[in-house]
Amino acid sequence: MASSAPASRSCSCGQHCAHCLEKLCTHGIPIFASLAVDQLEKIAGKTLHRSYEKGETILEEGSHPDYVAILNGGSVKASRFTADGREQILYVFSEGDFFGEQNLLFDRPAVYAVTALEPCRLCFLYKKDFQQLLADNPDIGLRIISELGWRMSHLENSVRNMGVRSLESRIGAVLLELAGKYGAKQDDGTLVRMPLSREGLANYIGIARETVSRKLGMLEDEGMIRSVGARHILIRDMKALEELAG
Amino acid sequence: MASSAPASRSCSCGQHCAHCLEKLCTHGIPIFASLAVDQLEKIAGKTLHRSYEKGETILEEGSHPDYVAILNGGSVKASRFTADGREQILYVFSEGDFFGEQNLLFDRPAVYAVTALEPCRLCFLYKKDFQQLLADNPDIGLRIISELGWRMSHLENSVRNMGVRSLESRIGAVLLELAGKYGAKQDDGTLVRMPLSREGLANYIGIARETVSRKLGMLEDEGMIRSVGARHILIRDMKALEELAG
DNA sequence: GCCCCTCCGTGATTGCAATCACATCCTTAT
DNA sequence: ATAAGGATGTGATTGCAATCACGGAGGGGC
Secondary structure, X not given: OOOOOOOOOOOOOOOOOXXXXXXXXXXXXXXXXXXXXXXXXXXXXXXXXXXXXXXXXXXXXXXXXXXXXXXXXXXXXXXXXXXXXXXEEEEEEEOOOEEOHHHHHHOXXXXXXXXXXXXXXXXXXXXXXXXXXXHHOHHHHHHHHHHHHHHHHHHHHHHHHHHOOOHHHHHHHHHHHHHHHHEEEEXXXXXXXXXXXXXXXXXXXXXXXXXXXXXXXXXXXXXXXXXXXXXXXXXXXXXXXXXXXX | OOOOXXXXXXXXXXXXXXXXXXXXXXXXXXXXXXXXXXXXXHHHHHOEEEEEOOOOEEEOOOOOOOEEEEEEEOEEEEEEEOOOOOEEEEEEEEOOOEEOHHHHHHOOOOOOEEEEOOOEEEEEEEHHHHHHHHHXXXXXXXXXXXXXXXXXXXXXXXXXHHHOOOHHHHHHHHHHHHHHHHEEEEOOEEEEEOOOOHHHHHHXXXXXXXXXXXXXXXXXXXXXXXXXXXXXEEEOOHHHHHHHHO
Protein backbone atom coordinates (compact mmCIF):
# COMPACT_ATOMS: atom_id res chain seq x y z
CA MET A 1 0.00 0.00 0.00
CA ALA A 2 1.13 3.51 -0.81
CA SER A 3 4.23 2.15 -2.43
CA SER A 4 4.41 4.43 -5.42
CA ALA A 5 7.23 6.96 -5.32
CA PRO A 6 6.24 10.19 -3.61
CA ALA A 7 6.44 13.13 -5.90
CA SER A 8 8.29 16.01 -4.35
CA ARG A 9 5.77 18.69 -3.48
CA SER A 10 7.94 21.59 -2.52
CA CYS A 11 7.19 24.74 -4.40
CA SER A 12 9.52 24.86 -7.34
CA CYS A 13 8.80 28.41 -8.37
CA GLY A 14 10.62 29.75 -5.34
CA GLN A 15 7.60 31.67 -4.20
CA HIS A 16 4.31 30.66 -2.73
CA CYS A 17 2.22 31.16 -5.79
CA ALA A 18 -1.40 30.06 -5.96
CA HIS A 19 -0.56 27.56 -8.61
CA CYS A 20 1.88 25.66 -6.44
CA LEU A 21 -0.30 25.92 -3.39
CA GLU A 22 -3.03 24.14 -5.23
CA LYS A 23 -0.77 21.24 -5.93
CA LEU A 24 0.34 21.02 -2.33
CA CYS A 25 -1.43 18.01 -0.89
CA THR A 26 -1.56 19.49 2.60
CA HIS A 27 -3.17 22.68 1.42
CA GLY A 28 -6.85 23.10 2.10
CA ILE A 29 -6.93 20.29 4.66
CA PRO A 30 -8.87 21.56 7.67
CA ILE A 31 -6.72 19.98 10.35
CA PHE A 32 -3.64 21.70 8.92
CA ALA A 33 -5.36 25.06 8.58
CA SER A 34 -3.24 26.71 11.25
CA LEU A 35 0.09 25.87 9.66
CA ALA A 36 2.21 28.30 7.67
CA VAL A 37 3.07 27.58 4.08
CA ASP A 38 6.61 26.45 4.78
CA GLN A 39 5.32 24.01 7.34
CA LEU A 40 2.77 22.69 4.87
CA GLU A 41 5.55 22.14 2.39
CA LYS A 42 7.68 20.38 4.95
CA ILE A 43 4.90 17.96 5.82
CA ALA A 44 3.96 17.46 2.20
CA GLY A 45 7.52 16.43 1.53
CA LYS A 46 7.15 13.59 4.02
CA THR A 47 3.95 12.16 2.64
CA LEU A 48 3.49 9.32 0.22
CA HIS A 49 0.84 9.55 -2.45
CA ARG A 50 -1.23 7.03 -4.22
CA SER A 51 -4.25 6.91 -6.47
CA TYR A 52 -7.00 4.34 -6.23
CA GLU A 53 -9.54 3.13 -8.74
CA LYS A 54 -13.21 2.81 -8.01
CA GLY A 55 -13.86 -0.27 -5.91
CA GLU A 56 -10.30 -0.63 -4.62
CA THR A 57 -9.89 -1.33 -0.94
CA ILE A 58 -7.74 1.24 0.83
CA LEU A 59 -7.95 -0.05 4.36
CA GLU A 60 -9.16 -3.42 5.57
CA GLU A 61 -11.26 -4.04 8.64
CA GLY A 62 -9.10 -5.34 11.45
CA SER A 63 -5.78 -4.15 10.03
CA HIS A 64 -3.26 -2.02 11.91
CA PRO A 65 -2.31 0.86 9.65
CA ASP A 66 0.70 2.87 10.75
CA TYR A 67 -0.30 5.99 8.89
CA VAL A 68 -2.91 8.69 8.79
CA ALA A 69 -4.56 8.85 5.40
CA ILE A 70 -5.73 12.19 4.06
CA LEU A 71 -8.14 12.26 1.19
CA ASN A 72 -6.98 14.63 -1.49
CA GLY A 73 -9.58 14.08 -4.16
CA GLY A 74 -12.45 11.74 -4.88
CA SER A 75 -14.60 10.04 -2.28
CA VAL A 76 -14.50 6.84 -0.26
CA LYS A 77 -16.83 4.91 1.96
CA ALA A 78 -16.05 3.51 5.40
CA SER A 79 -18.08 0.43 6.23
CA ARG A 80 -18.46 -2.41 8.67
CA PHE A 81 -19.76 -5.84 7.84
CA THR A 82 -21.99 -8.09 9.88
CA ALA A 83 -21.38 -11.78 10.36
CA ASP A 84 -23.79 -12.66 7.57
CA GLY A 85 -22.05 -10.35 5.12
CA ARG A 86 -24.32 -7.34 5.23
CA GLU A 87 -22.61 -4.02 4.82
CA GLN A 88 -23.27 -0.97 6.95
CA ILE A 89 -21.70 2.19 5.60
CA LEU A 90 -20.65 4.50 8.42
CA TYR A 91 -19.12 7.44 6.61
CA VAL A 92 -18.70 8.86 3.16
CA PHE A 93 -15.44 10.77 3.17
CA SER A 94 -14.38 13.29 0.60
CA GLU A 95 -11.61 15.81 0.00
CA GLY A 96 -9.98 17.01 3.19
CA ASP A 97 -11.19 14.17 5.38
CA PHE A 98 -8.76 11.87 7.12
CA PHE A 99 -8.84 8.45 8.71
CA GLY A 100 -6.59 6.06 10.56
CA GLU A 101 -5.70 8.42 13.39
CA GLN A 102 -7.17 6.16 16.07
CA ASN A 103 -5.21 3.16 14.90
CA LEU A 104 -2.03 5.15 14.71
CA LEU A 105 -2.23 7.09 17.96
CA PHE A 106 -3.65 4.37 20.15
CA ASP A 107 -2.75 1.20 18.32
CA ARG A 108 -6.32 0.06 17.88
CA PRO A 109 -7.21 -2.11 14.94
CA ALA A 110 -9.34 -0.50 12.26
CA VAL A 111 -13.00 -1.20 12.92
CA TYR A 112 -14.08 -0.39 9.40
CA ALA A 113 -12.95 -0.99 5.87
CA VAL A 114 -12.35 1.94 3.54
CA THR A 115 -13.11 1.56 -0.17
CA ALA A 116 -12.88 4.00 -3.07
CA LEU A 117 -16.24 5.08 -4.48
CA GLU A 118 -14.59 6.69 -7.47
CA PRO A 119 -11.03 7.31 -8.62
CA CYS A 120 -9.33 9.14 -5.78
CA ARG A 121 -6.01 10.39 -4.51
CA LEU A 122 -4.73 9.94 -1.00
CA CYS A 123 -1.69 11.05 0.86
CA PHE A 124 -0.26 9.05 3.71
CA LEU A 125 1.53 10.48 6.68
CA TYR A 126 3.39 7.94 8.74
CA LYS A 127 3.35 7.47 12.45
CA LYS A 128 6.60 9.08 13.40
CA ASP A 129 6.03 12.17 11.29
CA PHE A 130 2.44 12.55 12.42
CA GLN A 131 3.36 12.29 16.08
CA GLN A 132 6.14 14.78 15.62
CA LEU A 133 3.70 17.10 13.93
CA LEU A 134 1.22 16.77 16.79
CA ALA A 135 3.92 17.42 19.34
CA ASP A 136 5.11 20.54 17.52
CA ASN A 137 1.61 21.92 16.92
CA PRO A 138 -0.80 21.28 19.78
CA ASP A 139 -3.29 23.21 17.75
CA ILE A 140 -3.65 20.28 15.38
CA GLY A 141 -4.84 18.16 18.27
CA LEU A 142 -7.62 20.63 18.88
CA ARG A 143 -8.58 20.56 15.24
CA ILE A 144 -8.71 16.80 15.33
CA ILE A 145 -10.97 16.96 18.38
CA SER A 146 -13.15 19.37 16.45
CA GLU A 147 -13.34 17.12 13.41
CA LEU A 148 -14.06 14.08 15.58
CA GLY A 149 -16.80 16.13 17.17
CA TRP A 150 -18.45 16.67 13.79
CA ARG A 151 -18.08 13.06 12.97
CA MET A 152 -19.71 12.14 16.26
CA SER A 153 -22.56 14.51 15.52
CA HIS A 154 -23.05 12.71 12.27
CA LEU A 155 -23.13 9.33 13.96
CA GLU A 156 -25.41 10.63 16.69
CA ASN A 157 -27.75 11.77 13.96
CA SER A 158 -27.59 8.40 12.29
CA VAL A 159 -28.42 6.60 15.51
CA ARG A 160 -31.27 8.97 16.20
CA ASN A 161 -32.60 8.57 12.67
CA MET A 162 -32.32 4.82 12.74
CA GLY A 163 -34.17 4.75 16.02
CA VAL A 164 -37.06 6.58 14.42
CA ARG A 165 -39.49 4.59 12.41
CA SER A 166 -40.02 6.87 9.45
CA LEU A 167 -38.00 5.73 6.47
CA GLU A 168 -38.88 8.86 4.57
CA SER A 169 -37.14 11.08 7.05
CA ARG A 170 -34.01 8.95 6.85
CA ILE A 171 -33.98 9.19 3.08
CA GLY A 172 -34.56 12.90 3.34
CA ALA A 173 -31.72 13.31 5.80
CA VAL A 174 -29.22 11.46 3.65
CA LEU A 175 -30.23 13.42 0.56
CA LEU A 176 -29.68 16.64 2.46
CA GLU A 177 -26.32 15.46 3.67
CA LEU A 178 -25.16 14.53 0.18
CA ALA A 179 -26.56 17.78 -1.18
CA GLY A 180 -24.38 19.65 1.29
CA LYS A 181 -21.28 17.85 0.13
CA TYR A 182 -21.91 17.18 -3.53
CA GLY A 183 -24.68 19.56 -4.51
CA ALA A 184 -24.58 22.52 -6.91
CA LYS A 185 -27.23 25.18 -6.97
CA GLN A 186 -29.09 25.68 -10.25
CA ASP A 187 -32.08 27.68 -11.38
CA ASP A 188 -34.45 24.78 -10.96
CA GLY A 189 -33.03 23.41 -7.73
CA THR A 190 -29.91 21.73 -6.39
CA LEU A 191 -28.24 19.11 -8.51
CA VAL A 192 -26.54 16.46 -6.41
CA ARG A 193 -23.86 14.18 -7.74
CA MET A 194 -24.48 10.89 -5.97
CA PRO A 195 -21.30 9.13 -4.92
CA LEU A 196 -23.29 6.08 -3.83
CA SER A 197 -25.31 3.66 -5.93
CA ARG A 198 -28.84 2.86 -4.82
CA GLU A 199 -27.48 -0.17 -3.08
CA GLY A 200 -24.86 2.02 -1.44
CA LEU A 201 -27.56 4.38 -0.26
CA ALA A 202 -29.46 1.43 1.14
CA ASN A 203 -26.42 0.22 3.05
CA TYR A 204 -25.78 3.72 4.30
CA ILE A 205 -29.19 4.18 5.86
CA GLY A 206 -29.71 0.56 6.79
CA ILE A 207 -32.69 -0.38 4.66
CA ALA A 208 -33.28 -2.60 1.62
CA ARG A 209 -32.27 -1.54 -1.85
CA GLU A 210 -35.79 -2.02 -3.17
CA THR A 211 -37.19 0.22 -0.47
CA VAL A 212 -34.79 2.99 -1.47
CA SER A 213 -36.07 2.75 -5.04
CA ARG A 214 -39.68 2.84 -3.93
CA LYS A 215 -39.26 5.75 -1.56
CA LEU A 216 -37.26 7.79 -4.05
CA GLY A 217 -39.99 7.09 -6.57
CA MET A 218 -42.56 8.40 -4.12
CA LEU A 219 -40.57 11.56 -3.51
CA GLU A 220 -40.31 12.02 -7.25
CA ASP A 221 -44.07 11.56 -7.66
CA GLU A 222 -44.57 14.25 -5.06
CA GLY A 223 -42.35 16.55 -7.08
CA MET A 224 -39.79 16.95 -4.35
CA ILE A 225 -36.89 15.51 -6.34
CA ARG A 226 -36.13 14.31 -9.84
CA SER A 227 -33.73 11.58 -10.90
CA VAL A 228 -31.26 12.79 -13.51
CA GLY A 229 -29.53 9.84 -15.02
CA ALA A 230 -28.38 7.19 -12.61
CA ARG A 231 -25.88 9.22 -10.66
CA HIS A 232 -27.55 12.58 -10.15
CA ILE A 233 -30.59 13.75 -8.26
CA LEU A 234 -32.13 17.16 -8.61
CA ILE A 235 -33.69 18.50 -5.45
CA ARG A 236 -36.59 20.63 -6.61
CA ASP A 237 -38.10 21.54 -3.28
CA MET A 238 -35.38 21.89 -0.69
CA LYS A 239 -37.76 23.25 1.91
CA ALA A 240 -40.08 20.27 1.77
CA LEU A 241 -37.09 17.97 1.97
CA GLU A 242 -35.78 19.73 5.03
CA GLU A 243 -39.15 19.44 6.64
CA LEU A 244 -39.27 15.77 5.80
CA ALA A 245 -35.84 15.17 7.29
CA GLY A 246 -36.87 17.00 10.45
CA MET B 1 -27.00 25.21 37.38
CA ALA B 2 -24.10 24.12 39.53
CA SER B 3 -24.77 26.97 41.85
CA SER B 4 -24.13 25.26 45.17
CA ALA B 5 -20.94 26.33 46.90
CA PRO B 6 -17.93 24.31 45.86
CA ALA B 7 -16.34 22.45 48.73
CA SER B 8 -12.61 22.92 48.88
CA ARG B 9 -10.96 19.73 47.78
CA SER B 10 -7.36 20.32 48.61
CA CYS B 11 -5.83 17.70 50.79
CA SER B 12 -6.12 18.87 54.34
CA CYS B 13 -3.87 16.27 55.88
CA GLY B 14 -0.80 17.88 54.36
CA GLN B 15 0.20 14.67 52.66
CA HIS B 16 -1.18 12.79 49.75
CA CYS B 17 -2.81 10.01 51.67
CA ALA B 18 -5.07 7.49 50.00
CA HIS B 19 -7.98 8.74 52.00
CA CYS B 20 -7.76 12.25 50.61
CA LEU B 21 -7.02 11.06 47.09
CA GLU B 22 -10.28 9.22 47.11
CA LYS B 23 -12.14 12.36 47.88
CA LEU B 24 -10.37 14.30 45.16
CA CYS B 25 -12.88 14.69 42.37
CA THR B 26 -10.21 14.74 39.69
CA HIS B 27 -8.67 11.51 40.87
CA GLY B 28 -9.39 8.42 38.84
CA ILE B 29 -10.62 10.40 35.85
CA PRO B 30 -9.01 8.92 32.74
CA ILE B 31 -8.39 12.18 30.91
CA PHE B 32 -6.46 13.50 33.91
CA ALA B 33 -4.45 10.33 34.35
CA SER B 34 -1.17 11.95 33.37
CA LEU B 35 -1.32 14.73 35.93
CA ALA B 36 0.61 14.77 39.19
CA VAL B 37 -1.19 14.92 42.49
CA ASP B 38 -0.55 18.59 43.08
CA GLN B 39 -1.95 19.40 39.66
CA LEU B 40 -5.02 17.31 40.38
CA GLU B 41 -5.51 19.27 43.58
CA LYS B 42 -5.09 22.54 41.79
CA ILE B 43 -7.74 21.68 39.23
CA ALA B 44 -10.04 20.23 41.82
CA GLY B 45 -9.87 23.52 43.65
CA LYS B 46 -11.29 25.25 40.61
CA THR B 47 -14.23 22.97 40.09
CA LEU B 48 -17.80 23.40 41.23
CA HIS B 49 -19.72 20.42 42.50
CA ARG B 50 -23.31 19.52 42.50
CA SER B 51 -25.46 16.48 43.15
CA TYR B 52 -28.51 15.54 41.13
CA GLU B 53 -31.50 13.40 41.92
CA LYS B 54 -32.81 10.69 39.65
CA GLY B 55 -34.68 12.21 36.75
CA GLU B 56 -33.14 15.67 37.05
CA THR B 57 -31.97 17.30 33.83
CA ILE B 58 -28.32 18.25 33.88
CA LEU B 59 -27.96 19.63 30.38
CA GLU B 60 -30.66 20.61 27.93
CA GLU B 61 -30.63 19.96 24.23
CA GLY B 62 -29.71 23.10 22.38
CA SER B 63 -28.13 24.89 25.31
CA HIS B 64 -24.64 26.40 25.31
CA PRO B 65 -22.90 25.18 28.43
CA ASP B 66 -19.66 26.94 29.25
CA TYR B 67 -18.23 24.09 31.25
CA VAL B 68 -16.99 20.57 30.94
CA ALA B 69 -18.90 18.26 33.23
CA ILE B 70 -17.14 15.30 34.77
CA LEU B 71 -19.19 12.53 36.27
CA ASN B 72 -17.96 11.62 39.68
CA GLY B 73 -20.50 9.07 40.78
CA GLY B 74 -23.79 7.68 39.58
CA SER B 75 -24.88 7.39 35.98
CA VAL B 76 -26.62 9.59 33.43
CA LYS B 77 -28.14 9.18 30.01
CA ALA B 78 -27.53 11.40 27.00
CA SER B 79 -30.46 11.46 24.62
CA ARG B 80 -31.92 13.18 21.60
CA PHE B 81 -35.59 13.58 20.88
CA THR B 82 -37.41 13.38 17.58
CA ALA B 83 -40.04 15.85 16.47
CA ASP B 84 -42.83 13.58 17.64
CA GLY B 85 -41.33 13.22 21.09
CA ARG B 86 -39.62 9.87 20.83
CA GLU B 87 -36.42 9.54 22.77
CA GLN B 88 -33.23 8.01 21.44
CA ILE B 89 -30.61 7.40 24.10
CA LEU B 90 -27.11 7.83 22.70
CA TYR B 91 -24.89 7.18 25.68
CA VAL B 92 -25.04 5.96 29.22
CA PHE B 93 -22.25 7.71 31.06
CA SER B 94 -20.88 6.69 34.42
CA GLU B 95 -18.05 7.58 36.75
CA GLY B 96 -15.08 9.14 34.99
CA ASP B 97 -16.95 10.10 31.83
CA PHE B 98 -17.21 13.71 30.74
CA PHE B 99 -19.40 15.75 28.43
CA GLY B 100 -19.75 19.27 27.17
CA GLU B 101 -16.27 19.56 25.69
CA GLN B 102 -17.53 20.14 22.15
CA ASN B 103 -19.80 22.96 23.22
CA LEU B 104 -17.07 24.55 25.23
CA LEU B 105 -14.15 24.26 22.86
CA PHE B 106 -15.98 25.01 19.64
CA ASP B 107 -19.05 26.85 20.80
CA ARG B 108 -21.49 24.36 19.37
CA PRO B 109 -24.89 23.95 20.99
CA ALA B 110 -25.47 20.70 22.84
CA VAL B 111 -27.10 18.18 20.53
CA TYR B 112 -28.33 15.98 23.34
CA ALA B 113 -29.91 16.33 26.72
CA VAL B 114 -28.27 14.78 29.76
CA THR B 115 -30.45 13.39 32.56
CA ALA B 116 -29.59 11.64 35.81
CA LEU B 117 -30.52 7.95 35.90
CA GLU B 118 -29.85 7.75 39.62
CA PRO B 119 -28.54 10.11 42.26
CA CYS B 120 -25.19 11.32 41.01
CA ARG B 121 -22.41 13.78 41.64
CA LEU B 122 -20.81 15.96 39.00
CA CYS B 123 -17.97 18.39 38.96
CA PHE B 124 -17.89 21.31 36.56
CA LEU B 125 -14.77 22.84 35.12
CA TYR B 126 -15.32 26.16 33.46
CA LYS B 127 -14.16 27.30 30.09
CA LYS B 128 -11.20 29.45 31.07
CA ASP B 129 -9.78 26.87 33.45
CA PHE B 130 -10.28 24.00 31.04
CA GLN B 131 -8.61 25.82 28.19
CA GLN B 132 -5.73 26.76 30.42
CA LEU B 133 -5.43 23.16 31.45
CA LEU B 134 -5.38 21.99 27.85
CA ALA B 135 -2.77 24.55 26.94
CA ASP B 136 -0.53 23.53 29.83
CA ASN B 137 -0.94 19.81 29.24
CA PRO B 138 -1.13 18.85 25.57
CA ASP B 139 -1.30 15.30 26.78
CA ILE B 140 -4.86 15.84 27.92
CA GLY B 141 -5.83 16.66 24.36
CA LEU B 142 -4.55 13.29 23.29
CA ARG B 143 -6.49 11.60 26.03
CA ILE B 144 -9.63 13.37 24.93
CA ILE B 145 -9.02 12.21 21.37
CA SER B 146 -8.63 8.71 22.74
CA GLU B 147 -11.85 8.88 24.70
CA LEU B 148 -13.73 10.34 21.74
CA GLY B 149 -12.35 7.47 19.72
CA TRP B 150 -13.93 4.97 22.09
CA ARG B 151 -17.14 6.86 22.04
CA MET B 152 -17.13 6.83 18.26
CA SER B 153 -16.50 3.10 18.30
CA HIS B 154 -19.56 2.77 20.46
CA LEU B 155 -21.67 4.80 18.07
CA GLU B 156 -20.27 2.97 15.07
CA ASN B 157 -21.34 -0.22 16.75
CA SER B 158 -24.78 1.15 17.42
CA VAL B 159 -25.21 2.17 13.80
CA ARG B 160 -23.99 -1.18 12.61
CA ASN B 161 -26.32 -2.98 15.00
CA MET B 162 -29.30 -0.88 14.09
CA GLY B 163 -28.63 -1.54 10.43
CA VAL B 164 -28.85 -5.25 11.10
CA ARG B 165 -32.25 -6.78 11.28
CA SER B 166 -31.82 -9.12 14.23
CA LEU B 167 -33.30 -7.63 17.37
CA GLU B 168 -31.84 -10.40 19.48
CA SER B 169 -28.30 -9.43 18.64
CA ARG B 170 -28.99 -5.82 19.57
CA ILE B 171 -30.42 -6.88 22.92
CA GLY B 172 -27.45 -9.15 23.44
CA ALA B 173 -25.01 -6.37 22.59
CA VAL B 174 -26.56 -3.93 25.03
CA LEU B 175 -26.62 -6.52 27.80
CA LEU B 176 -22.95 -7.20 27.23
CA GLU B 177 -22.17 -3.51 27.28
CA LEU B 178 -24.00 -2.96 30.54
CA ALA B 179 -22.42 -6.09 31.98
CA GLY B 180 -19.01 -4.60 31.26
CA LYS B 181 -19.83 -1.40 33.10
CA TYR B 182 -22.20 -2.52 35.85
CA GLY B 183 -21.66 -6.25 36.14
CA ALA B 184 -20.22 -8.24 39.03
CA LYS B 185 -19.00 -11.82 38.70
CA GLN B 186 -20.68 -14.40 40.88
CA ASP B 187 -20.62 -18.18 41.13
CA ASP B 188 -23.70 -18.59 38.99
CA GLY B 189 -22.91 -15.89 36.43
CA THR B 190 -22.59 -12.14 36.14
CA LEU B 191 -25.05 -9.98 38.01
CA VAL B 192 -25.71 -6.72 36.20
CA ARG B 193 -27.19 -3.70 37.90
CA MET B 194 -29.39 -2.14 35.24
CA PRO B 195 -29.22 1.65 35.20
CA LEU B 196 -32.03 1.78 32.62
CA SER B 197 -35.66 0.79 32.96
CA ARG B 198 -37.16 -1.47 30.31
CA GLU B 199 -38.43 1.60 28.57
CA GLY B 200 -34.95 3.10 28.83
CA LEU B 201 -33.48 -0.01 27.30
CA ALA B 202 -36.01 0.23 24.50
CA ASN B 203 -35.09 3.84 23.81
CA TYR B 204 -31.41 2.93 23.91
CA ILE B 205 -31.62 0.28 21.22
CA GLY B 206 -34.41 1.90 19.27
CA ILE B 207 -37.18 -0.66 19.61
CA ALA B 208 -40.53 -0.80 21.40
CA ARG B 209 -40.79 -1.36 25.12
CA GLU B 210 -43.03 -4.39 24.66
CA THR B 211 -40.52 -5.99 22.33
CA VAL B 212 -37.79 -5.63 24.94
CA SER B 213 -39.98 -7.46 27.43
CA ARG B 214 -40.75 -10.22 25.00
CA LYS B 215 -37.18 -10.71 23.85
CA LEU B 216 -35.82 -10.70 27.37
CA GLY B 217 -38.48 -13.24 28.23
CA MET B 218 -37.28 -15.42 25.39
CA LEU B 219 -33.67 -15.18 26.50
CA GLU B 220 -34.81 -16.14 29.99
CA ASP B 221 -36.74 -19.14 28.66
CA GLU B 222 -33.59 -20.25 26.89
CA GLY B 223 -31.71 -20.05 30.18
CA MET B 224 -29.28 -17.44 28.98
CA ILE B 225 -30.26 -14.83 31.55
CA ARG B 226 -32.46 -14.46 34.60
CA SER B 227 -34.28 -11.38 35.83
CA VAL B 228 -33.49 -10.60 39.45
CA GLY B 229 -35.98 -8.06 40.70
CA ALA B 230 -36.70 -5.19 38.37
CA ARG B 231 -33.28 -3.64 38.30
CA HIS B 232 -30.90 -6.58 38.02
CA ILE B 233 -30.24 -9.20 35.40
CA LEU B 234 -28.13 -12.28 35.97
CA ILE B 235 -26.25 -13.43 32.90
CA ARG B 236 -26.04 -17.19 33.25
CA ASP B 237 -24.43 -18.07 29.94
CA MET B 238 -22.04 -15.34 28.93
CA LYS B 239 -20.68 -17.34 26.04
CA ALA B 240 -24.06 -17.81 24.41
CA LEU B 241 -24.79 -14.13 24.89
CA GLU B 242 -21.53 -13.13 23.23
CA GLU B 243 -22.33 -15.39 20.33
CA LEU B 244 -25.77 -13.87 20.06
CA ALA B 245 -24.35 -10.36 20.04
CA GLY B 246 -21.85 -11.31 17.37
C1' DG C 1 -22.76 -3.33 -33.61
C1' DC C 2 -23.22 -6.81 -30.20
C1' DC C 3 -23.02 -9.15 -25.89
C1' DC C 4 -22.49 -9.36 -21.15
C1' DC C 5 -22.89 -7.85 -16.70
C1' DT C 6 -24.20 -4.86 -13.24
C1' DC C 7 -27.52 -1.76 -11.58
C1' DC C 8 -32.22 -0.53 -11.13
C1' DG C 9 -37.35 -0.60 -10.86
C1' DT C 10 -41.66 -3.02 -9.73
C1' DG C 11 -45.08 -6.53 -8.34
C1' DA C 12 -46.49 -10.28 -4.95
C1' DT C 13 -45.88 -12.33 -0.75
C1' DT C 14 -44.40 -12.86 3.93
C1' DG C 15 -42.70 -12.05 8.37
C1' DC C 16 -41.74 -9.49 12.19
C1' DA C 17 -42.14 -5.91 15.23
C1' DA C 18 -45.09 -1.70 16.30
C1' DT C 19 -49.18 -0.65 18.13
C1' DC C 20 -53.32 -1.12 20.89
C1' DA C 21 -55.46 -2.77 24.96
C1' DC C 22 -55.47 -4.35 29.47
C1' DA C 23 -54.15 -6.98 33.71
C1' DT C 24 -50.64 -7.12 37.19
C1' DC C 25 -46.84 -5.93 39.85
C1' DC C 26 -43.90 -2.73 42.22
C1' DT C 27 -42.77 1.51 44.32
C1' DT C 28 -43.64 5.30 46.95
C1' DA C 29 -46.00 8.68 49.65
C1' DT C 30 -49.17 9.59 53.16
C1' DA D 1 -51.22 -0.46 55.74
C1' DT D 2 -53.20 1.32 51.93
C1' DA D 3 -54.07 3.85 48.02
C1' DA D 4 -52.31 5.77 43.75
C1' DG D 5 -49.47 5.97 39.96
C1' DG D 6 -45.97 4.30 37.26
C1' DA D 7 -43.58 0.43 35.27
C1' DT D 8 -43.99 -4.13 33.32
C1' DG D 9 -45.79 -8.52 31.09
C1' DT D 10 -48.85 -10.48 27.63
C1' DG D 11 -52.30 -11.23 24.00
C1' DA D 12 -54.48 -9.69 19.53
C1' DT D 13 -54.18 -7.09 15.61
C1' DT D 14 -52.13 -4.39 12.03
C1' DG D 15 -48.94 -2.20 9.13
C1' DC D 16 -44.86 -1.70 6.89
C1' DA D 17 -40.74 -3.00 4.99
C1' DA D 18 -37.85 -7.25 3.88
C1' DT D 19 -37.62 -10.70 0.82
C1' DC D 20 -38.34 -13.15 -3.43
C1' DA D 21 -38.72 -12.98 -8.29
C1' DC D 22 -38.17 -11.06 -12.63
C1' DG D 23 -37.92 -7.75 -16.59
C1' DG D 24 -35.67 -3.82 -18.28
C1' DA D 25 -32.20 -0.29 -18.74
C1' DG D 26 -27.64 1.26 -19.17
C1' DG D 27 -22.67 0.99 -19.87
C1' DG D 28 -18.31 -0.88 -21.03
C1' DG D 29 -15.42 -4.00 -23.71
C1' DC D 30 -14.49 -6.34 -27.85
